[in-house]
Amino acid sequence: MALFATSTARNLTLYPWVAFAQGLVFWQAVWFLYFQNTLSAAQAILLYVVFDIAVTVLEVPSGYMSDRLGRRITLMASASCGVAGAVLLATGTSFLAFAIAQVLIGAATAFSSGTGSSLLYESLYAEGRTKEVETQELKVWRFSFVALAMSAVIGGVLAQIAQTAPFYAGTISAIAMLLLVVGLHEPPRANGATPPVARQLKLLRIAFSTPVLNWLFVLSTVMYACSHVIYVFGQPYIFEALVTRGLEGNAPMISGMVSALMMLISVATSIIALRIRRWLGLHAILLLAFGIQIGLMGILALTNSMLAIAFLFLRMVPDSLSTPFVMARIQPELPSDMRATYLSLESFVGRIMLATTLYFASFASSDVGQMAYGEIRALLVWYIVAALVVFATLAVAARRVRLDP
Secondary structure, three states, X not given: OHHHOOOHHHHHHHHHHHHHHHOOOOOXXXXXXXXXXXXXXXXXXXXXXXXXHHHHHHHHHHHHXXXXXXXXXXXXXXXXXXXXXXXXXXXXXXHHHHHHHHHHHHHHHHHHOOHHHHHHHHHHHHOOOHHHHHHHHHHHHHHHHHHHHHXXXXXXXXXXXXXXXHHHHHHHHHHHHHHXXXXXXXXXXXXXXXXXXXXXXXXXXXXXXXXXXXXXXXXXXXXXXXXXXXXXXXXHHHHHHHHOOOXXXXXXXXXXXXXHHHHHHHHHHHHHHHHHHHHHOHHHHHHHHHHHHHHHHHHHHXXXXXXXXXXXXXXXXXXXXXXXXXXXXXXXXXXXXXXXXXXXXHHHHHHHHHHHHHHHHHHOOOOOOOOOXXXXXXXXXXXXXXXXXHHHHHHHHXXXXXXXX
16 A cells, blocks of 8 residues: 555655645634734734744754755654644743744744655655656645645634634644654655765855746745735734624634635635646746735735725635745756755745844834734835835846746
């Protein structure tokens, strides 16, 4: 049976389920509401900054660990940190306890960043199936986002019962991920050797002198920041919109439903994403995805009506139109002995960018109670202006960069 085969073929069966377990983030739609109710809006933003700083600090070391020690052991470290962080979120009551939990959850994110995709590509390489990389990346994407959709709804319902219930549920999913990772097989390296630091640095310099990788690097880091800006401010935005209708008591459940619809629409988009990519070409579909992100921020900045919540359903559509194709385009350009390090460095820059802007955003937010819509709108305007500048720069540069292989 494929499940018990000691080969890289087993990875192609198991890894989508690892991504599924990792995607069961039951607190995704209620964490901001929970933190701001327990502490304040400003501290809720700062806790996200703590998370992002933790991931940022560990991004490159975790990528190097993955390249040095292996994909499997790094994913095991990710799941273990996820278990510890979820338990502490469920049992903590102070800013310090939540901050430590955020560091652990950040470590879990950093350890999996780039490692899972590297394991997938190297397993395909070992099986002689690298032509399937876009298809396989889309498959993993669907597994992950179906899990995110399910857990968003379930987490919202659980939060109505008990505020800490989503975090206990997240503990169970992290344990499930750990058990699945144990069944993975370490894929062989293309060069069969553990990379010395000097070689990795040399390969990184070569990578950053490649126009295609540079273009994709800028796009990925800025799109990461924009996506998470919508994510961070989406929950207080929903709460503020519900207040105008006297429905704020249902905010956790409604936020969970909104998140679930985000993921399901993203999964539906991924089904036709490959056809859209072939029709438009790589650079056009990536710029389209970026443009949708900017448009969504613009709509949220214009109005806080209930109707605007419907546009939040589209938040993950840009990711489904970009992330699998970016990963598939980057992977063949990178040697296996620095692949995870490069991908972690990409995440590192995106997170630094997001954490820095959110840190300054916390000064413009309420330090008591909920975040007001006026504060959200003022912050979004600054993000929109910056994103438009980057979009225009990438659109001009795309004419000189051959993105399609």
